[in-house]
Amino acid sequence: MAQLTLDEVTKTFQDDDGEIVAVDQVSVDIEDGEFLCVVGPSGCGKSTTLRMIAGLEDITRGEIRLDGQIINDQPPARRNVAMVFQSYALYPHMTVRENMAFGLEESTDMPDDEINERVEKACKDMDIFELIDRKPGELSGGQQQRVALGRAIVRDPEVFLMDEPLANLDAKLKAEMRTELQELQQDLDVTTVYVTHDQTEAMTMSDRIAILNDGVLQQCATPLECYHEPNNLFVAGFIGEPSMNFFPTTLEGSTLKGEWFEYELSDETVAQVEGTTDITLGIRPEDIEFVQSDTGSNVFDSTVHVVEPRGNENTAHLQFNESMDDQFIATVGGMKQLKAGQRVKVRFPENAIHLFDTNSGQAIRNRTLDEIETVESVV
Amino acid sequence: MSIRDGDFIDELRSTENSRIGLYVLLLAGIVFYLFPVETAVMTMFKTESAFARTLPFAPPGADGFTLEALSTAWNTLRPGLLNSLLMAIPATIMSALLGSLTAYGLTTISWRGQVGVVVLIIAGIFIPYQAVLVPLAQFWFQVFPGLVEGFVNTLFGFITGGSWQYPSRNGYVQLLQLSVTHAAYGIPICTLLFRSYYQSISEEMIEAARLDGASAFSIYRNIILPLSLPMFAVTLIYQFTQVYNDLLFALVLINEPASQVATQRLAALTGGVIQSFNTTMAGAIVAALPTLLVYIVFGEQFAKGVAGE
Numbered sequence: 277m278a279q280l281t282l283d284e285v286t287k288t289f290q291d292d293d294g295e296i297v298a299v300d301q302v303s304v305d306i307e308d309g310e311f312l313c314v315v316g317p318s319g320c321g322k323s324t325t326l327r328m329i330a331g332l333e334d335i336t337r338g339e340i341r342l343d344g345q346i347i348n349d350q351p352p353a354r355r356n357v358a359m360v361f362q363s364y365a366l367y368p369h370m371t372v373r374e375n376m377a378f379g380l381e382e383s384t385d386m387p388d389d390e391i392n393e394r395v396e397k398a399c400k401d402m403d404i405f406e407l408i409d410r411k412p413g414e415l416s417g418g419q420q421q422r423v424a425l426g427r428a429i430v431r432d433p434e435v436f437l438m439d440e441p442l443a444n445l446d447a448k449l450k451a452e453m454r455t456e457l458q459e460l461q462q463d464l465d466v467t468t469v470y471v472t473h474d475q476t477e478a479m480t481m482s483d484r485i486a487i488l489n490d491g492v493l494q495q496c497a498t499p500l501e502c503y504h505e506p507n508n509l510f511v512a513g514f515i516g517e518p519s520m521n522f523f524p525t526t527l528e529g530s531t532l533k534g535e536w537f538e539y540e541l542s543d544e545t546v547a548q549v550e551g552t553t554d555i556t557l558g559i560r561p562e563d564i565e566f567v568q569s570d571t572g573s574n575v576f577d578s579t580v581h582v583v584e585p586r587g588n589e590n591t592a593h594l595q596f597n598e599s600m601d602d603q604f605i606a607t608v609g610g611m612k613q614l615k616a617g618q619r620v621k622v623r624f625p626e627n628a629i630h631l632f633d634t635n636s637g638q639a640i641r642n643r644t645l646d647e648i649e650t651v652e653s654v655v
Numbered sequence: 656m657s658i659r660d661g662d663f664i665d666e667l668r669s670t671e672n673s674r675i676g677l678y679v680l681l682l683a684g685i686v687f688y689l690f691p692v693e694t695a696v697m698t699m700f701k702t703e704s705a706f707a708r709t710l711p712f713a714p715p716g717a718d719g720f721t722l723e724a725l726s727t728a729w730n731t732l733r734p735g736l737l738n739s740l741l742m743a744i745p746a747t748i749m750s751a752l753l754g755s756l757t758a759y760g761l762t763t764i765s766w767r768g769q770v771g772v773v774v775l776i777i778a779g780i781f782i783p784y785q786a787v788l789v790p791l792a793q794f795w796f797q798v799f800p801g802l803v804e805g806f807v808n809t810l811f812g813f814i815t816g817g818s819w820q821y822p823s824r825n826g827y828v829q830l831l832q833l834s835v836t837h838a839a840y841g842i843p844i845c846t847l848l849f850r851s852y853y854q855s856i857s858e859e860m861i862e863a864a865r866l867d868g869a870s871a872f873s874i875y876r877n878i879i880l881p882l883s884l885p886m887f888a889v890t891l892i893y894q895f896t897q898v899y900n901d902l903l904f905a906l907v908l909i910n911e912p913a914s915q916v917a918t919q920r921l922a923a924l925t926g927g928v929i930q931s932f933n934t935t936m937a938g939a940i941v942a943a944l945p946t947l948l949v950y951i952v953f954g955e956q957f958a959k960g961v962a963g964e
Contacts, residue, residue, distance in 0.1 A: 331866075332865070353865065353866065353867070357866065359866050361859040366860070367860065367864070367877075367878055379867035379868060382869040383868025427867075
């Protein structure tokens with residue numbers, strides 16, 4: 277049972293050129309039992325944040341509280357957190373059993389038989405019981421990953437910290453482990469902070485996502501909020517695969533003038549964007565509609581450049597003009613045939629577009645959403 | 656097709672040729688290294704006259720065979736061998752252990768001023784033996800006894816009444832002094848060897864251990880130490896050979912005949928006016944036995960350590 281709070285946490289490093297800010301006043305409240313993913317590109321400060329929670333890095337300014345208690349100055353061992361590293365960091369000279377028992381031996385005065393019992397139970401839970409007397413060198417990557425997780429579970433910590441734990445696995449195993457990790461976290465109901473650069477992992481696993489860029493927290497919200505209501509250009513571009521399309525435009529009257537098209541805004545939207553002239557129009561690939569005729573507003577001609585079939589859908593790279601630098605992406609159903617070189621008409625529906633202030637990057641208007649539908653349970 | 660077959664056979668032949676070349680080279684190497692040893696072994700079993708009339712590397716023959724040289728060498732060296740082992744084994748273990756601990760403190764634990772200490776330790780490797788001989792002798796024969804005496808007199812003055820004297824001429828005390836000197840002198844190079852090895856150990860693993868609640872010493876004891884066994888083999892072999900083969904410090908620090916080490920005895924054995932090659936060779940072989948043994952015992956671990964596995 278633990279609530280973890282980051283309060284304006286800042287980390288600076290000294291360099292020859294002065295101070296480098298790695299993490300800049302990050303504040304997040306992580307609820308008890310919540311699964312929080314911290315995502316961002318490499319070097320955004322996400323691992324540093326995690327290491328500060330673990331106690332492996334000093335905190336320059338700000339506070340980290342666990343259940344209201346400030347833990348800034350507590351050594352890692354006293355914080356009752358368990359961490360899973362990207363490299364697994366298993367002890368190569370110890371067996372799986374010894375690897376998992378080590379933490380309990382060092383941090384508790386639990387009797388040996390109880391330690392052994394807990395280790396064996398964790399091994400059974402993680403489905404690695406038959407490997408218990410092997411050494412890490414004799415295990416595959418996936419098995420080592422399980423041991424690393426088991427080593428964290430057996431400690432029964434207040435908080436799980438995971439630093440890109442799936443990064444070294446192949447795609448299929450990664451997908452399997454993702455589901456398994458989620459199940460595990462739900463079963464154990466332990467507060468978890470999970471660092472990854474992979475937005476798919478963040479979207480699929482977490483209760484909430486915290487997106488960092490250059491050490492600054494961009495948004496902390498549920499996966500769906502981050503996807504449909506991004507705070508700014510960075511979040512909009514980072515979340516979603518393929519990424520959102522962006523077109524720089526200027527507002528003239530009720531028209532957004534881009535390099536290749538003019539987009540007509542409704543009065544309602546014009547009222548929302550009032551006062552900003554440099555506007556970036558964003559639209560997600562799946563919201564672009566292919567239409568047959570010019571009926572309706574905001575329909576543009578374009579050429580199909582490349583098609584990537586994915587089975588369930590086709591990803592089409594489109595161009596307004598034959599020049600290479602204006603490509604944008606649209607996805608259509610897998611059974612819809614498109615050919616490279618084909619001329620098509622595309623429509624950007626107004627309820628699906630996002631508008632950002634080009635200069636500040638802040639979102640001015642996000643798409644409008646239909647009511648969320650729930651799948652009815654069958655009795 | 657036939658041309659291709661020909662190519663293949665040519666290739667096979669050329670790899671065969673290069674293999675033969677390799678073996679010839681290896682054989683030449685073996686001969687080059689072992690020839691002097693063989694000569695020494697042959698010589699030590701020869702009588703003086705057999706040595707004069709046969710080639711150095713030829714076997715002695717039935718009439719020229721004798722064990723006298725070997726037994727003379729053995730009897731002269733035996734007490735020295737024992738003293739050498741008494742002095743070299745603790746010195747070697749101490750340098751390796753202290754070097755490993757120092758290296759651990761200078762790599763996996765971070766603290767202010769580390770770099771300065773590393774620089775000092777590396778500088779320590781380059782202090783020549785000759786430069787410290789006089790201060791070393793002064794220290795062990797005057798300063799240290801003075802310190803001990805002062806310490807004892809201050810603490811137990813009323814008990815001893817000033818009658819107790821530090822036994823600086825006691826043979827075992829001198830061996831101990833020599834041992835401590837070698838241990839101290841070996842720390843820098845051992846530290847350097849262990850340091851480069853510890854720098855290759857995964858930092859995340861050490862962090863995992865810290866999160867597991869292990870103290871700095873527990874991390875050393877449970878993780879670093881077991882992982883550095885190959886490196887211990889390297890330092891043990893290297894340091895033992897260094898210490899065991901040293902004559903200079905022994906000459907300065909040991910003046911009791913009873914506590915002379917093997918190298919001193921060997922010098923005495925060969926240093927006579929009349930050269931008798933058979934006893935000299937026998938002495939050299941006997942004196943080399945312990946180092947040979949160390950290489951055989953730790954050889955495999957040594958190879959692992961050098962290969963950095």
